[in-house]
Amino acid sequence: MPTSTPFPPDAISTDISFSELSKSYGPVEVFSKISATAGPGHRLGLVGENGAGKSTLLRMIVGTIDRDGGTVRRPSPIGYLEQELPFSEDTTIQQIVEDTLSPIREIEAELTEAATELGSPDPQVAAAAQDKYDAALLAAERSDIWNADSRASEVLAGLSLGSVDRSRAVGTLSGGEKVRLELATVLIARPAAMALDEPTNHLDDAAVDYLIDYLRHFAGPVIVASHDRFFLSQVCTGIIDLDPSMHGLTLYGGDYEHYLKQKRSELARWRQRYQEQQDEIDATEYAIENTNRNIGHNRAKRDNDKFVHHFKGSRVQNQVGRRVRASKEKLDDLLLHEIPRPPDELTFFSDELASTIKPGPMISAVGVSVEGRLPRTDVTVSAGDHLLITGPNGAGKSTLLAALAKRGPTDSGIITWRKGIRVGYLPQDIVLSDPTLTPQQIFNTIPNELDVSLGDLGLIASKDLNRPIGELSVGQRRRVALGCLIALAPHVLLLDEPTNHLSLGLTEALERALMASRGTIIIASHDRWLRRHWDGDELTLGAPAPHPR
Structure with missing residues (x-):
């Protein structure tokens, strides 16, 4: 919602702009001297690895936290959607709506007062009233004060809150309803600019479509942090x-698809430069090792050589020394500026493993149901099949997946696995049996069929391998779970919802690995980008039956 903040901008402007911005927490540098600008009508997506500082940057832009260096310019007021809800539990929806509309009511009152004063017989009062009226009219037009009440109803309906009684207190709402209500306050207020942190969380497809349409028609600048690839693309x-690997911030013009092409090209160039440098390092090391024996003075001497060998020996030794020193200096320079190893592509299913799998059913379920959560369902998945399970919230996607993994209860039906197969299961929520265990300790308990280390997979930073997993973010925990599945x-x-809480880079890598895999895969997902690009089979579960109240 529009907010007054303890750390105001350096200047009010029509764009959101930050220059040479820096922030650290103690010895940990979040970012240093980053700059970017979003002009009116521009909508910049803010992406990066988990912990890269996206939420921190948004808070610095709106002024809820201070900056260590640099300047910020932005319009006023700015609408801010954060990941922490600002409402007290006993506040009603109607009270929140009225509080949101309060600044708009004040603009309306100022406009009315100025219009009255325009008719003053005192020229000075009338002149001052004209300036006041012009400013109020500009603010009124920007905030569209004449449609404020209808806009409130429209926004609530668009975010699937239209049927919720406005007399209900925040404490009675679900987590998803609370998040949507906060987003609604930002849109109802119609601020001059917006900074949005994960705005599509807890939105269904219809609500996401409404938000997309609203932002496309919004005249001010927008900066939005999101993991939702479909939303970013639209x-x-x-x-x-x-x-961090690009030394801070990189601004890509164009839409999300253009960004993906640029990132893929950068990764290809990175891999090429890395391989070329590694080849040069190998060649230099080989040259150092072989210089002495490849120099002519080490070959077998002929009789006539013996007379001149004494005179030439010193010169040859000097040549050898110079070549070795030059090669060592070159090697030292290469190692000093060694290009970091690029990440390997994720692989879940090797060709060797594929060759051992015979055709036929791998998992089958007949008449499986869970009362109130999953209607009677039949499904059979054969070797090499890729199946995507879709459906509205509450249709039973997670329930069915847990049942197929033999990790969830069933009221009826039979589930059969092919004899001798290994089944890997990633639940939507990672439950910590012992939060004091480290990622490395957890990984060591998994049958490591590939004989790989967790560090080699590149999913977890080396500094986090021996931290208690309870201290890691949800996204980092899912990375550990993915590492265990790969091994x-x-x-x-x-x-189950494999792209949840993952950075865009890892999400893209995961999706490529799944699409290219020759293995048997069953996914439950609401990810519209994944669903739009899926090339396998689909099973759509229906809406859940209404529960008696």
């Missing part, structure tokens, strides 16, 4: 990538 006119080398993968 909204953004540019992408800000907080990528298990399962014959069948069951993945």
Whole structure:
């Protein structure tokens, strides 16, 4: 919602602009001297790895936290959607709506007062009233004060809150309803600019479509942090990538698809430069090792050589020394400026494992049901099949997946696995049996069929390998779970919302690995980008039956 903040901008402007911005927490540098600008009508997506500082940057832009250095310019007021809800539990929806509309009511009152004063017989009062009226009219037009009440109803309906009684207190709402209500206050207020942190969380497809349409018609600048690839592809006119490997911030013009092409090209160039440098390092090391024996003075001497060998020996030794020193200096320079190893592509199913799997059913379910959660369902998945399970919230996607993994209860039906197969299961929520265990300790308990280390997979930073997993973010925990699945080398993968809480880079890598896999895969997902690009089979579960109240 529009907010007054303890750390105001350096200047009010029509764009959101930050220059040479820096922030650290103690010895940990979040980012240093980053700059970007979003002009009116521009919508910049803010992306980056988990912990890269996206939420921190948004808070610095709106002024809820201070900056260590740099300047910020932005319009006023600015609408801010954060991930922490600001409402007290006993506040009603109607009270929140009225509080949101209060600044608009004040603009309306100022406009009315100024219009009255325009008729003053005192020329000075009338002249001052004209300036006041012009400013109030400009604010009124920007906030569209004449449609404020209808806009409130429209926004609530668009975010699937229209049927919720406005007399209900926040404490009686679900987590998803609370998040949507906060987003509604930002849109109802119609601020001059917006800074949005994960605005599509807890939105269904219809609500996301409404938000997309609203932002496309919004005249002010917008900066939005999001992991929602479909949303980014439909909204953004540019992408800000907080990528530590690129030394801070990189601004990409164009939409999300253009950003993806640029990132893929950068990764290909990175891999090429890395391989070329490694080849040069190998060649230099080989030259150092072989210089002495390849120099002519080490060959077998002929009789006539013996007379001149004494005179030439010193010169040859000097040549050898110079060549070795030059090669060592070159090697030292290469190692000093060694290009970091690029990440390997994720692989869940090797060709060797594929060759051991015979055709036929891998998992089958007949008449499986869970009262109130999953209607009677039949499904059979054969070797090499890729199946996507879709459906509205509450249709039973997670329930079915857990049942197929033999990790969830069933009231009826039979589930059969092919004898001898390994089944890997990634639940939607990672439950910590012991939060004091480290990622490395957890990984060591998994049957490591591929004989790989967790560090080699590149999913977890080396500094986090021996931290208690309870201290890690949800996204980092899912990375550990993915690492365990890869090491298990399962014959069948069951993945419940696999792209949740993952950075865009890892999400893209995961999707490529799944699409290219020759293994048997069953996925339950609401990810519209994944669903739009899926090339396998689909099973759509129906809406849940209404429960008696």
